[in-house]
Amino acid sequence: MISFILMVNKQGQTRLSSYYEWLDMQERVALESEIIRKCMSRSELQCSFVQYRGYKVIYRRYASLFFIVGTKTDVDLRKSIASSSAKKKPSSSSSDSGGGGGGGKQGRYDKAYVENHENELGLLEFIHCLVETMDRWAGSICELDIMYQLEQVHFLLDEMVMNGYVVETNKSNILRPIDLMDRESKKNEGMFR
């Protein structure tokens, strides 16, 4: 699954961030600034993948804007599953069944069994799909469009990704509902911005 999607400009200012697993505010700020620094230090010819703190970062640059997708690396995912099932135990114990069972047995998972299935090249393609969709939506999208219509971009992103999984990649399927909803909203416009 995708752990986060970022759009960061060349100055290192985040223009959009969407996390599909919870991170503290300080962690987010640190993560974003370090990742963008890593991405900016790389040339066009170098590959689009960077390993960073247990994340496999896939990035692509469009003009002055970096589109960054992070996903967990295989090994760390194994750990996180083990720890999340451990964490989950107290919360699910309030309901009747035992949920995930003991979490401390991560040694038992074979690496072939619990791995991150994300395909780096596929994610790269997905970034392109996202950009094309945004392009069609706003007609040649630019950094400021994203900044001033932050919530709109989020709506668009929510049509494409949910909980870190791809929902839809067909541009018209994504944009049609967005248009309809926007029209719906315009009816009682007024204080929206």
Place this chain on the structure above:
Amino acid sequence: MSLKLRDLIRQVRACKTAAEERAVIAKESAMIRTAIREEQEHYRHRNVAKLLFMHMLGYPTHFGQLECMKLVASPHFPEKRIGYLGMMLLLSEQADVLMLATNSLKNDLNNDNKFIAGLALCAIGNLATADMSRDLTPEVDKHLGSSKPYLRKKACLAMSRCLTKCPDMIEDFVERIVSLLNDRSHGVLITVVQLMTQVLVMDRKEYFENGGDEDGGEYDSPCRTAFLRLVPSLVKLLRNLLSMGYSPDHDVGGISDPFLQVQILTLLRLLGSGNVKASEEMNDVLAQVATNTETSKNAGNAILYECVQTIMAVESDDGLRVLAVNILGRFLLNRDNNIRYVALNTLARCIAESGGGGGAVAEGGGGDGEDGAANTAASALQRHRTTVVDCLKDPDISIRQRALELIYHLVNQENVETLTAELLNYLVLCPREHRSDICTRVLRVVDRFSPDDRWRVDTLITMLTIAGRECAPNVQSSTAVYISRSSEDLRAYSTHKLLKAVRDDDGSQRGLLNVGIWCIGEYGDLLLRPYSYNLPSGNGGGESAIDLSGLSAGESTTLVTFEPLEPTAVVGIVEAVVARHTCPLEVKQRGLTCFTKLRERFADVADGATLDRLQALVKKYEDSHSLELQLRSCEYGALMNAIKGVSVKRGSNGGEEDIFGGGSSVSESVSPTVVSAAKEALARMPVVDIKLMQRKREERSGAMTEGDIFNGGSNDAAVARAPKSSAAGAEPNLLDLDDIFGGSTASATSSVAKQNGSSSAPSQPSDVDLLSDIFSAPPAAAPAVAAAPAVGGFDIFSQPPVAMAATPINTNDLFAPQPASTTPVASTNSSAAVMDLFGTTPSPTLIPAQPASSVPSTSEVIVPGFTHQGLTVEFKCTKPDTWNKQNSVLVAKFINTTNEPLYGLHLQVAVPKYVTMEMKPPTSTTIPVSIAGGSSGKEVTQTISVTNTMLGTKNLMLKVKASFTSKGTKVEHMTTCSGFPAGQY
């Protein structure tokens, strides 16, 4: 009134500094808080939109959480929409307010408007908790069967979230999931395939957590069985995608829906692994994907990449595997770095998985891989070796790291020389922080595949020349071990080479200096002879890695020659290193040992000036600020003097001696035994027996944890030096010395400490108490020592500095324990052999200080108890455990000197608080008349075990009360026994 969102963004953009921005945000936050408090409904959703912006910038927004909840409940769509967005972005799954939303979510799920229901599904998919999942699953399930694809696809992922939170619900929904696979919308298909993948992963995890078989790829569960039945329809789906031709809806670069294809391949991988039937079913379509996919665009490569992974993971036939490996080979040659990256990544993973996954270097080139995939992947790798090696030179660090990882798997007997040369080349270029890791890996490779000793030593020395600064201590120590284990010829070669390297180094390659100086000290005499060797071509022998890699194919042999060196030159080089002000302490310590040893090596060949210079160099550190250096300097000085025949002049340095009451400095001539012992101490170190050492180390780490042994031992050893010295006392110690040199092991060394301890007999209790206070440091050192063996590898050097505590050298006596507590620091870096030398040297220096009245600790001592009215009691004292001197066994022997038997014997013993005691019953309560001149075999004894916890400071004392009936009268007698040898019991 607060700002409009647009104005806020504008203001933030106008800010020149971060402080300005913070001020703007702080002001706006305050406004929003006020608005929230005053319940300004009208601006609510505008405020939340602003909070989203602030959240993105990294400012706290927690106060807006409840506002989101209120907006979600709003009847107006725009408000509801922004409310949901705020909820998804601002709230964590753990937030308590989230449960407030459950009811709104339920209402919205049941709303007729598909957009409202879609928002609710999206929110569930992003942050449903386990409780919410349970409450809302029926509604989500209803939408799975909705007539609108817009809701079906969202419901799929919402369901995926719910099932992840509550895995026990999986079974109920398997059937529903299955029916969705026939959907026509690609959005629904891609989500349902992801849902199935997710469910399978969960299910498998569940299965293994509940004690499923670990190693078998095959497992059964209702849901997997159900999904396995779907393999044909998945295959059909994939085939349809392939043969669909151009469809504008889903086309990406001429390929129809690559995203869906990738997801299907992922799912097939999970289903096919370990299942022959499913693998057979997907075999054809995998071949079709692998051959027909267009590779000119990234999308096509993404599919191929996924397909290769699937082929490698499932039970596919060999032809298919070869196809996959060839695709990877093509990827490796691709100009696009992204593609090379994934190729390297996949190859490494394939080999690691098929190579047993034990973390060891995989057996390449058709080794023991029982799996066909291992062989094909490995052999393909060997074919592409040069390509992989070229990737090491790539400017991109991501590629280099991947290639490095892969090369470790590539190494085998045949290519080890070229590949190691490449690794060393890379070592020169790579960032500092990676060097240590690479060194360790090279060591492992060299250790395993090295064709001969010369090459091995050569490579390691070259590596130290490049990365001596960064390499781990075990690399240094292993190099030293390899050199010491090699032939004399090779030692000469290494030492010559190291000397050159040390001379040319700028003093920063610590590891090189450590090993180099150690070798120069050990094998300094070999440097005085010329050395030449005919090297077969291409085998290295150059001074740098570049030379090593250059395969000089032209010549058949290379002649390596080293000029003989003058002793003065050798000393000069080492001196120059040690004299550098940047020279680290550990190198200086080694330098000192080196000087001492060189003094011995050159004793016959060098002129007097050089020898004096060496001695002066050692002496220079007698007043060093570093206690370690000072201590060594003094010890070595004493050693060298001993060899020259001059006895140690004790007390020459003044007053400390008096504390111990041993102020009478002795200066008699040194006996031949001492001289030979000293010579022995400076002789070459014995070759390390790795197996023996590993065994000993295990034993030691067990014993070390006791800690108190050394506590007791070292305290006493320091005391041991107080009594007058005598050459006769050297005898038992020489035996120990032999032990040390025979095994060079810790246990031998520590036994020295123990023996010293047990043989000491201080007579002044006040001094003893004083000492025990002063010496209370060592116990702290002991655990640190115990930690030392944790440093892996076969480092001879993590020898415990325990014996250090026992080093009794004149002026340092008071402080002796302090070096002991600092040395563990040195030894945990398990630095070079000096540690060992140090462990052993104290013994010879001890010799003059050995008490004459030393009693062998193993022998028994007979202590008279008392004699009263015809009953004589003697205690026969022994030490049951060699490892714990605190324990003693006293066997009370009862002797009846009357002419009639004594009846009703009853012995009571009381001990001081620091002693614990356990008594066994006497062998008999009747004591027969003892026959003079020996017992008749009917001796009456009683065994008492005592443990003196303050051994060395306080002596064993017994209060004895005996009662018996002698000639009809009852006799009681009470007395105190304190005649036990002091310091031992």
